[in-house]
Amino acid sequence: MSKKPIAKQSNEDAVSNPKTGDLAKNTEDGLGQFLTSNQGLRVNDDQNSLKADERGPTLLEDFLLREKITHFDHERIPERVVHARGVAAHGYFEAYGNASELSRAAFLQPGAVTPVFTRFSTVAGSRGSSDMARDVRGFAVKFYTEEGVYDLVGNNIPVFFIQDAIKFPDFIHAVKPEPHNEIPQAASAHDTFYDFISTNPESTHMLLWAMSDRGLPRSLRMMEGFGIHTFRLVNAAGKSCFVKFHWKPLLGTHSVAWEEAQQISGKDPDFHRRDLWNCIEMGAYPEWELGVQVVEEADERKFDFDILDATKLIPEELVPVVKIGKMVLNRNVDNYFAETEQVAFCLSHMVPGIDFSNDPLLQGRLFSYLDTQLKRLGGPNFHEIPINRSIAPIYNNQRDGHMRQTINKGQTSYGPNRLNDNYPQQAKRSEGGFNSVHERVDGHKIRMRSKSFVDHYSQARLFWNSQSDAEKMHIVKALRFELSHVQKEAVRTRTLVQLAQVDAELVRRVAEGLGAPVPSADGVQLNLAVPADGNAADYQSAPAKANTSSSPALSIAPDSPINAGKASIKTRHIAILATDGADVAAIISLMKTLMDLGAQTAIVATHLGTLHGLGGEELLINGTFQSTASVLYDAVYVAGGEASVAKLKQDADAVRFVNEAFRHCKPIAASGAGIDLLKAAAYPGADDMLSADGVVTSSEAQVGGLAPKFIAAIARHRFWSRELAATPA
Structure with missing residues (x-):
């Protein structure tokens, strides 16, 4: 039977x-x-990976972590699950030579110049989404060193939403489009994201960063990069120290306004990738300095936060950033798919002189990145794709597999062996062999968060305190926008409770915009990420430290320390508004002055073709008010010439061009009759445009006196003070 x-x-x-x-x-x-594994096993703790002691390394035997992340890594094919929309370029890294005492890595030694391939990306959106979504940006650098490939994989924000990698699938599931309707694309303004935020207090710090101006970079060339995790550097003597990696852009760190970002998404959703491509093609190569914050092993626990906690940063006032090299991107890709799409970054791509810490987010990501590439790129031989190949010779006993390209010769593919004199053989440390840092690990196998991780609000408060008044306004407006798209009132309320733990002014201003009551900071801290058998008190955050301290290095305001000494107009895009009858002599004079300083200029007129000046001169027109918009430029100049200005004043799009540039706090200049267009563009609340910060005018037709003031205004980037004067943006 x-x-x-x-x-x-x-x-x-x-x-x-x-x-x-x-x-x-x-x-x-x-x-x-009950929550179960894929095999129906009831799960006791889905929020903490299995470690050797609460601050120890994550254990490979954690089958729940591996099952959860493996399924997450393989959810989509062939597009990346996260960081799908990217752009990349080739370049080189040149070491300053001052890091040799910290690390024996060959690419950090004096005189070393190393080829690199750098990919920037948004995180949440698909490949077809806009560059200008409010989002974290990926910042990944592949070093082709003589000792092998080293990947420094990070973001443009130094902290992360979660502390343990086992929570990564949950976080990404929450921020991705909701599964029942695949809405919204490349946006965090929806219920599931804030449901996650409001029930995971550890995410509060990162939330403020994402809602700040850092979430809307003006250009990939004008944003910082961070390794996020704490790593180790190991010198030739075997001495180890902890480090945080920083990329500092030489052009300064700048952003756009939220309304401007929304308009750019419609006008040019490829804004960032086009900007990077064009600047490299014209020889204005983007540059960053690599810096490190160094913490000696003896000082590992001296801070009032845990350096292994990825939701925390080390304030630069406590540990300064030491610059150890410079990266220059000087060549665009030849084929987007073959290079940008097929490049495989893995945190486990390591070289001698650099090592890992026991950060539980880092430990899980070491597995996740490799596992993702195995699925996305077809198997274990993704390292043989040209963009991923090491420039160091490869000799190992790995054979065959899907898409194998190497034709290995010889009889042996194992070790040790005698048939081939034991080659390839292991390298001693003195011969360049990689050695993990010797660290004593003595503890219980346990699923538990270190108690040193449980302060979720103090650094969020530090970040808020460090922002300028304009930056605070932007955070408030961003949270109002985001939470107004959350449909469940309970989710909005829980999020406000979390914000109340950070700052009373912050939650009051956000709540007022939502028409919601202001919760008390004594409200329940709503942490649902507590194991079934866990003690809730061990997982609830300690109150934020009652201080008003700030870190000036966390602000990207034009006059902040991060932008000090970077008052350059190099690569800035300047729109020159003019049409037939314009003062072409003044235009040519200003264009030459700006371009000599590395800026890019474009004539925007009422029609394409040729502009005929008041003296009969001719200029080629670059765009019209229908084909371009103010949001695509960094500054605006209105040329003189009564006939030209009269026509512009009759063109609603020309008037709006100036109006929007003013709303978005950009530098504006006008000479001669051009001042009349500024008057026509003034709206209620902006009728004092001519005397506003960042607006430069001259009644003279010549631009000799106007140019220096305009250049100084462009170098400042934005004049957010206009917003603080109750001007909408």
Whole structure:
């Protein structure tokens, strides 16, 4: 007699009787059910990876971590699960030579110049989304060193939303489009994201960063990069120290206004990638300095936060950033798919002289990155794709596999062996062999968060205190926008409770914009990420430290320390508004002055073709008010010439061009009759445009006196003081 077959399961069904195969309906949302593994094992703790002691390394035997991350890594093909929309370029890294005492890595030694490939990306959106979404930006650098490939994988924000990698699938599931309708694309303004934020207090610090101006960079060339995690550097003597990696742009760190970002998404969703491509093509190569914050092993626990906690940063006032080299991107890719899309970054791509820490987010990501590439790029031989190949010779006993390109010769593919004199053989440390830092690990196997990680609000408060008044306004407006798109009132309320732990002014201003009551800072801290058998008190954050301290290095205001000494107009895009009858002599004079300083200029007129000046001169027009917009430029100049200005004043798009540039706090200049267009563009609340910060005018037709003031205004980038004067933006 044959056994009765078990019926095929659907997504809504589960086997309730393994003997008969009878099926029972399960609730679609899991209400009333225990969390289980893929094999039905009831899970006791889904929020902490298994470690050797609470601050120890993550253990490979953590099958729940591996199952959860493996499934997450393989959810989408072939597009990256995160960081799908990217742009990349080739370049080189030149070491300053002052890091040799910290690390024996060959690419950090004096005189070393190393080829690099750098990819920038948004995180949440698909490949077809806009460059200008409010989002974290990926900042990944592949060093092709003589000792092998080293990947420094980071973001433009120095902290992260979570402390343990086992929570990464949960976070990304929450921020991605909601699964029932695949909405919204490349946006965090929805219920599931804020449901996650409001129930995971550890995310509060990163939330403020994402809602700040850092989430809307003006250019990839004008944003910082961070390694996020704490790593180790190891010198030739074997001495180890902890480090945080920083990329500092030589052009300064700048942003755009939120309304401007929304308009750019419609006008040019490729704004960032086009900007990077064009600047490299014209020889204005983007540059960053690599810096490190160094913490000696003896000082590992001297701070009032844990340096292994990825939701925390080390304030630069406590540990200064030491510059150890410079990266220059000087060549665009030849083929987007072959290079930008097929490049594989892995945190586990390491070289001698650099090592890992026990950061539990880092430890899980070491597995995740490699696992992702195995699925996305077809198997274990993704390192043979040209963009991923090491320039160092490869000799190992790995053979075959999907898409194998190397034709290995010889009889042996194992070690040790005698048939081939034991080659390839292991390298001693003195011969350049990689050695992990010797660290004593003595503790219980345990799923537990270190108590030193449980302060979720103090650094969020530090970040808020460090922002300028304009930057604070932007954070408030961003949170109002985001939370106004959250449909569930309970989610909005829980998020406000989290903000109340950070700062009373912050939560009051956000709540007022939502028409919601202001919660007390004594409200429940709503941390649902508590294991079934855990002590809730061990997972609730300590109150934020009652201080008003700030870190000036966290602000990117035009006059902040981060932008000190970087008052350059190099690569800035200047729109020159003019049409037939314009003062061409003044235009040519200003264009030459600006371009000599590295700026880019474009004539924007009422029509394409040729502009005929008041003296009969001719200029080629670059765009019209229908084909371009003020949001694509950094500054605006209105040329003189009564006939030209009269026509511009009659063109609603020309008037709006100036109006929007003023709303977005950009430098504006006008000479002669051009001042009349500024008057026409003034709106209620902006009727004092001519005397506003960043607006430069001259009644003279010549621009000799106007140019220096305009250049100084462009170098400042933005004049956010206009917003503080109650001007909408």
